[in-house]
Amino acid sequence: MNKIVSAVLMFTLVMSQVRAQDETEKPDKPEKDSEGIIPISPVKLFDALPANPKTWELKRSIGTRSYSGWVESRVQRIFEKKVIDPKKPDEPEKVLVTRVTITDTGKFSEAIAGFDDFKPEKHEDYEKAFIQKYPAVIVPYEGEVEVTLLVKGRFKVEYILENQPKKYLKEWMRHTKFDVLTKIADTPVTVLPAEINILKIDQLNPKKNSVYLLATSSNSQQAKDLAEEEILQKKIDGEIPVLPGELDFLLE
Amino acid sequence: MKIIRQGLKQQPYTSNRGAALVMTLIIVAMMTILAVAFLVSMQVEQRASHAYANTQRAKMIAQGSVSHAVELLRSNIPEPAQIGENAETAPGENWVSNPGQLTIFTKSGEKKVPLHTGEVDRDPKSTTDPNVYSVDLNEPLPGEEEPMIAMALNDEGAPDYGQENPEMRVKWAPIFRKPGEKPGAENPLIGRYAFWMDDESSKLNFNATLGKPSPTEDDPEQFHKQYKMGLMTPLFRRGAGDVEFNQSSGDREWALGKLRSVNLDVLFDDPNDLDYNQLLAHAWLRGFSRYPEAILDFVHVSDRDQWYAGNKFNLTFYSRSPEFNAFGRPRLFTTDIPLSLEAGPLYQLPFVYDDPSAATIDKLEDGTLHLHSLLGSLGFTHTIDDDVDGRVNAANIVNRAQLEMLMRYFRREWPGYDGASLVQKYGELEAYQMALNMLLMSRMATTTMNNSLNIGSRDWAWRTTSVNYSPHSEERKGSNPERFYWQIEPESQPGKKVPMLPQTPGPHIMEVRMIFKAVQGNNPTKFGIQYRHETEVYMNPGGPVLELWRFPTKVDYFHIKAKGGGTEAEQRFGPISPDAPDAETNPSRNWNHGYTLGRLRATAPRPINIGPRGGRQNSRNRIVVTSQTRAIGNGHSWVPASGGVEFDRKKGSKVKIDLKWRLGMGVNPGWDRPRQMIPLGEEEVDTLDASIDLDLRPGEEYSISWQIIDPRLSWSRDQWVKEEAEDGTAGTPGQLNTGEPGEFSSEKSKFRYIQRGPGSITDPANPGKGRAFGINRPDEYNSRSRVSSIGYWSTIHTGIQNLAPYRTMNLGGGVTPDTQSPPDYVMLDLLGATYPMQHDQWRINSTLPDEFSTISFMHSTAGQINVNSKIYPVNNYFDAPVRKKPLEAVFKHLRSDSEIRDFVNDIVDKQESGPFQYIGEIGTVASANLKGTDATEFFNEAPLRNMAGCLTTKSNCFSVWGVSQVIKKIPGHTEWGEFEDGDTVLAEKRYHAIVERYIWPGKDGIPGNGHFNSQGIWDKLAIQRAVIPKNGSNTDTLFQLPGSPPLFKAGENLRLRLDLKGTYPVFDGPQEVLMGRYTRHALGNVAWERSTLENAMNPPQPVIKYRVVYFKYLDE
Known part of the structure; x- marks a missing residue:
């Protein structure tokens, strides 16, 4: 009995030493476990996207549910329109491209970090403003403008307009059914599910549709696994005392 | 008296002359009669005496003829390799047996040895007496109709009662008055004998077999569903009673591949005519029956005598076959500790011995190095401090030595495949890979493992790593996982590590x-x-x-x-x-x-x-x-x-x-x-x-x-x-x-493995539907064992280094035939199956094991069926029926009856070109592969894969069917060395003997050491560190037996473990054996005492001896 008690005491002592040793090593930035709302199906998000506006050709219409630290549902449509500048009829056609993307971030903090402490402001490279009451980040690039709105603190609606004046944005927003998004009720915040249905929906080429389950685990579990395994290995190596029977499974 | 006197008085006086003469004549006549009677009586007595003497002479000749038969076997069957020889140096002389013939394969070619007294070369009808030059051993006794050896069989191998008895005629062997001298007037022919040796392993051993259920049978175990699902191994129930070690009464499950899977019921029109329950109970409680007709106690047919006469040619009560490979070395058994009889025939040859006085042949250390088992699970708890201030895992030394041993086999030219080795076939690296694969699979087959989902997953995870390699504690410390790679140093690429x-x-x-x-x-x-x-x-x-x-x-x-x-x-x-x-x-x-x-x-x-x-x-x-x-x-x-x-x-x-x-x-x-x-x-x-x-x-x-x-x-x-x-x-x-x-x-x-671990499975073709079966199969000591067949090693990958996806040991059945020599199936020859106890011999007061009733004992296994069924000699006067039923029994119910019939016929036909050297050759016959949607490689090879442990190509037991005669040359006959038509047969005896070739367990006749002390306790038992309670309910009782290795009881576990600090029973003999420093820590120690071989009680050298286990004069 005394032996067991002393073994436990020794184990505790060594454990504290192990922790102390860990602390002396390179600091490990702790990671929080992901939390958020489980996004709705991308199928439902399609309803909010612009349909096929007249004179524009729908080139792509895809929906995905993916994982990037948290579950994310995303739909995107790409429209194209070829125009000839009446003032320059000899020049080749100009291709106008519009990408409209709606992402249900599930309020995952990292996904909407760009909108933290949002207030309208102008920077050298970008601008923050409210557009139709939604906080928006506007980034101009050469020949392209990129506007991202945050709806309900959850849905990112992104417009990338190539070869178009910024004023076209209003038109694209008019075709976007924001009420579909605003009507989606938030579900309780939760931790990451054990498995996520990873989806790919290609409305123009349904043969490319795919689905699979993706198993995930938490950051804290990973950290715990690493710590436990390290201790176990030290026990196997005889660097830490072992409780009676603890390593019997290694015997045969 | 009075009346007499009165009478005398009444007689008148008459002359009494001549009375004396009359009286004399009467007396003389009476004496003559008596004398004649005496003389006649003496003559009869003399004839009887001569007849008795001649009968005794005939018996002596008969017994002498058995010695002749034994000598044929002894002088022709290659001896096992010496213990100083290893897988590299042991001679490669394979041999096989057929009924009536031995074939020995050497580098110089084949040698065929007739197992009879001679093939008939003269027409028996050329003489008045047909038995002048030869004798029909199958001829019924005078006044009887039943043939001695075999009744005619039909095309399916079943008795054909309407046909004439087949003739089985062989030549006589002469005996002269002065053996060894030339025949002549002073040295005439005085007797002769003839015999023919049947191969008992080509028959069905009714003590060891039972049978798989038919597809139409009410089968609670759903064997055929399991078989179709591809479970390894499917289980079935057959026979009543407690039939194995540590199993509760009433559980009668068997794994396909155990000898009990061989269908004895093929000998019956209605399988229910065989009383499975009684037969099994008898074997379990009483041991094996010891005479041929004992089968009748378990048979319920209307005419049992007729049934027996028709089927006795397919039946035996005693058959054994050797568990030695083509190089004369003991086969490798799958068991985690070197237990003796219960798990297989290991004792007393569990180790590969390396004479310490010889050069270090295994490179790693002197002395005994490794088990004759494919070890995987031992010794990783035992480390040894070494000379370079580090620690080394003891068992890893054993694993490395086993790898070397397998590689030595793989480098060998295989007998029968001129100059070809597996290394030549696959390349050295692939051969190494295959050897590693075998080592880990054996570990997985034998290691203990919890079956709960959580703990079982932990065990599976740990044990399925490269854990069969364990580095020295100082070897590349901290480099994980690199330090756990096997670093192969191929001979073909010196200096390279792969x-x-x-x-x-x-x-x-x-x-x-x-x-x-x-x-x-x-x-x-x-x-x-x-x-x-x-x-x-x-x-x-x-x-x-x-x-x-x-x-x-x-x-x-x-x-x-x-x-x-x-x-x-x-x-x-x-x-x-x-x-x-x-x-x-x-x-x-x-x-x-x-x-x-x-x-x-x-x-x-x-x-x-x-x-x-x-x-x-x-x-x-x-x-x-x-x-x-x-x-x-x-x-x-x-x-x-x-x-x-x-x-x-x-x-x-x-x-x-x-x-x-x-x-x-x-x-x-x-x-x-x-x-x-x-x-x-x-x-x-x-x-x-x-x-x-x-x-x-x-x-x-x-x-x-x-x-x-x-x-x-x-x-x-x-x-x-x-x-x-x-x-x-x-x-x-x-x-x-x-x-x-x-x-x-x-x-x-064939992307499969030894089946074990947690969980259950439904039909993969209809997942989630129907009955779920537990995945785990018990260990090697159990009748439901996961290693019931050596064929399961066919799931070993053979294309990892050569980048051939999904290529596994080819037992036939695949799209690509195995055409390059040596064929993959030769690897099966290195392996021995495991056999659970068939008899409650280990629990009864710790008495000696009943070796007669032990399925596998001293590297000799009962009941295996010899695929070499072809009967020799082949001529017009030896017309033995074709023996098919035993082969049918092996594969019965694994395919349809017609498919099995075709398969057996093909196996029989293929022997026209010579005997099978290896059991795997049967996978090359045309009908081995199925046709249709189920014709995957897995299902095509299923009969061989599952039943490999029930098959052999050679036998240790031979029936000698013989006849002996005492001869008298008649006057005028001067061919002194021959029997001439008209010479007199003074006496004749017909007999049936069964001769066994076996490994001698030492002069005490007991595997291990059988010496008692004054208290009646084995005094040279294994020495273990702690006293184990003798109550069999607490542990098994193996530790009390003379053949047991040192064991100890761990916790509440019924199964005893090998005591690595203990010592095995004392070995003796002229060659010193010991355990090396590292091996001792992995396997326990070996003690040895010097003695002559003749006086050894426990010699580790396999010594072959012969004995007659059954003898009966058929005419008494």
Whole structure:
């Protein structure tokens, strides 16, 4: 009995030493476990996207549910329109491209970090403003403008307009059914599910549709696994005392 | 008196002359009669006396003829190899037996030895007496109709009562008055004998066989459903009563492949005419029956005598066949400790001996090195301090020696396949790989394992790593998993080291995907680049259900460079090469390092279970697991997703990313050990690589997939086929890989392993529907054993190094015939099956084992059926019926009756070109392969794979059917050396004897040491460190027996364990044997006392002797 008690005491002592040793090593930035709302199906998000506006050709219409630290549902449509500048009829056609993307971030903090402490402001490279009451980040690039709105603190609606004046944005927003998004009720915040249905929906080429389950685990579990395994290995190596029977499974 | 006197008085006086004469005549007559009677009587007595004497002479001749038969066997069958000879030096002389013939295969060719007194070369009708030159051994006794040996059989091998008895005629062997001298008037022929030897192993042994259920039988075990599901092994119930060690009464389950799977009931029109229950109960409680007619006690037919007469040619009560390979060395048995009779015939030849006075032949250490078993599970708890201030695992020495032993066999030219070795066939590296595969599979077959989902998953994880290699404690310390690779040094490439891992059972990684994603920072023009990887994990058919979290995907090397957006980033975790300056110091040489590679692993969450298709416990057979999301950064630590280097899109919209990484499957627990490496190697070239241009746009994923057709080939980077997609859709996550064979394809049908572990399984073709069967099969000591057949080793991969996906040991049945010599099936010849007890001999007061009734004893196994069924001699006067029923019995119910008939006929027909040298040859006959949708390699080879342990090509037991005569030459006959037509036969005896060739257990006749002390206790028992309670209810009682190794009781476990601090029973004989320093720590110690071989009580050298186990004069 005394032996067991002393073994436990020794184990505790060594454990504290192990922790102390860990602390002396390179600091490990702790990671929080992901939390958020489980996004709705991308199928439902399609309803909010612009349909096929007249004179524009729908080139792509895809929906995905993916994982990037948290579950994310995303739909995107790409429209194209070829125009000839009446003032320059000899020049080749100009291709106008519009990408409209709606992402249900599930309020995952990292996904909407760009909108933290949002207030309208102008920077050298970008601008923050409210557009139709939604906080928006506007980034101009050469020949392209990129506007991202945050709806309900959850849905990112992104417009990338190539070869178009910024004023076209209003038109694209008019075709976007924001009420579909605003009507989606938030579900309780939760931790990451054990498995996520990873989806790919290609409305123009349904043969490319795919689905699979993706198993995930938490950051804290990973950290715990690493710590436990390290201790176990030290026990196997005889660097830490072992409780009676603890390593019997290694015997045969 | 008065009346007489009166009478006399009344007689008148008459003359009495001549009375004396009359009286004299009467007396003379009476005396003459008496004399004649005496003379006649004396004559009869003399004749009787002569007849008796002649009968005795005939008996002596008969007994002498048995000696002749034994001498034929003794002088022609090669002796086992000497204990000083190893797998490299033992002579390669294979031999096989047929009824009536031995064939010995040497380098110089075949030698055929007739097992009879001579083939008839003269027509018996050429003489008045047909028996002048030869004799029909099958001829019924005078006044009887029943033939001595065999009744006529029909095309199916069943008795044909309407046909004439077949003639089985052989030549006489003469006996002269003065043996050894030339015949002549003074040395005439005085007797003669003839015999023919049948092979008992070509018959059905009714003590060892029973039978699989038919498909139409009411079978609670649903054997045929299990068989169709491909379970290894399917189980069936047959016979009543307590039939095995440690099993509760009433449990009567058998694994297909045990000798009880051989269908004795093929000898009956109605299988119910055989009383299975009584037959099994008799064997269990009383031991084996000891005479041929004992079968009748278990037969319920209307005319038992007729049934017996018709079937006795197919029946025996005693058959055994040797468990030695073609090199004369004991076969390798699958058992975790060198137990004797219960688990197989190990004792007293459990070790490969290495005479310490001889040169070190096994390189590693002198003395006894390793078990005659495919060891896997011993000794990893026992380390030894060595001379270089480090520790070494004792059992690893054994494993390495076993690897060397297997390689020596693989380098040998196999008898029968001129000059060809497996190394020549497959190449040295593949041969090494195959040997490693065998070692790990044997470990998995024998190691103890919990069957609960949680603890069983832990055990499976730990035991299925490369745990059969254990490095020295100072060997590449901290380099994980590299220090656990087998570093093979091929003879063909001096100075080179080739890392290898053994073939592991599932789960395996089938696909890995790396996914990059640009993520906007707080400044929306600046992007971080996140990455994570996904691994698709797959469980092969028949695999257990396991908690997937215990099988994390770990990253062993990671080198990423990113350039674009006005900046550069680079991170490298792990030394670039084993020769790099930081190879021994870089903390990332450990794939668990908590600040680098350890954070890149992908682990499934706790509730997720992986299992075979059809597996229960909420399992699936293909699961995709993701790592955490990380970010590309600089420096020496991992970077969380929200951190990392920022790439400025204003300065460039694309970032070029170069990646080189190596990953693998580790285990938890098992910190340092690998199960699978992708790829295997230590140089930067041994990596998966990719070079992409990533668009700095929010939300866009770029994915790269690497897929493999056969995950067991994952050591080779070239086997991983890369595919990229800018939209995140590269690869086939969760689906069949590109080029991967379908789940029910022939190619994948043998993607299996020794079946054990947690979970249950429903029909893979209808997952989740119908009855679920437990996956686990018990250990080798059990009648339901997972290693019921040596054929299960056919799931060993033979194409890992040669990059041949899904190629396994070829037992026939596949698309590609095994045409290159030597055929794969020769490997089966190295292996012995395991046999559970058939008899309650170990529990009764610790008395001696009943060796007669032990299925496998001293490397000789009862009941195996010899595939060499062809009967010799072949001529017009020896017309023995074709013996088919025993072969039919082996395969009965594994296919339709007509398919089995065709298979047996093909096996019989193939023997026209010579005997089978190896049992695997039967897989080459035309009808071995099925036709139709079930014709996968797995199902085609199923009869051989499952029943291999019930088959043999050679026998240890021979029936001698003989006749002896005492002869008298008649006057005028002067051919003194021959029997001439008209010579007199003074006496004749017909007999049946069974001769056994066996391993001598020593002069005490007991395996182990049988010497008693004054208290009646074995005084040379194994010495164990603690007293074990003798109460059989607490433990088994093996430790009390003279053949037992040292054992100890661990906790509450009924099963005793090998006491590594104990000593085996004393060995003796002229050659010293001992345990090496390391082996002693792994297996326990061996004691040895010098003695002559004749006086040895426990000689480790296999000494062959012969004995007559049955003898009967048929005419008494």
